[in-house]
Amino acid sequence: MTCWSLSARNISAALTRLLTAASHDREDLRLEDFRPEQIRWAVETGLGPWLRLCTRGVPRAATSPLWPLVQGADLTARVIMGEQIDALRRVAGDKVAARIRRAPDELVQRIVSGWAERLDAKRARDLGFKAETSFDDIVRAHIEDELGGKIAN
Numbered sequence: 001m002t003c004w005s006l007s008a009r010n011i012s013a014a015l016t017r018l019l020t021a022a023s024h025d026r027e028d029l030r031l032e033d034f035r036p037e038q039i040r041w042a043v044e045t046g047l048g049p050w051l052r053l054c055t056r057g058v059p060r061a062a063t064s065p066l067w068p069l070v071q072g073a074d075l076t077a078r079v080i081m082g083e084q085i086d087a088l089r090r091v092a093g094d095k096v097a098a099r100i101r102r103a104p105d106e107l108v109q110r111i112v113s114g115w116a117e118r119l120d121a122k123r124a125r126d127l128g129f130k131a132e133t134s135f136d137d138i139v140r141a142h143i144e145d146e147l148g149g150k151i152a153n
Contacts, residue, residue, distance in 0.1 A: 014035075039070065049074040049078075085097060
């Protein structure tokens, strides 16, 4: 894990500004109002896509030397989401994948915000637990474990 040597106050100020803008669907934050270490921190902690959304309405954002980092974080998030949807389609079919809709879900957001950001599963592996190795495997495990092996139609 990289440590950007940010104080809690610096993180809090950047996070508050970003989350407030995101919650109001604002796209007018100025990237230059964030220090480089705050931008790197946002990208490293998974907030890069929100930073891109909240600054994309300001043309000068694209001139920042850190803009490629912000764009890369957003692209990575989109690629991963696309891979997950493709896996669902392969395993469960087009009909199930067609149910996906892009909409905020407060309950899911609260659950995910409580997850550990960095996880070392060495102890679990040492105990014999095995992790899935692909999104397809994760979808299959969910169907087996949570849906009794049946795909909901």
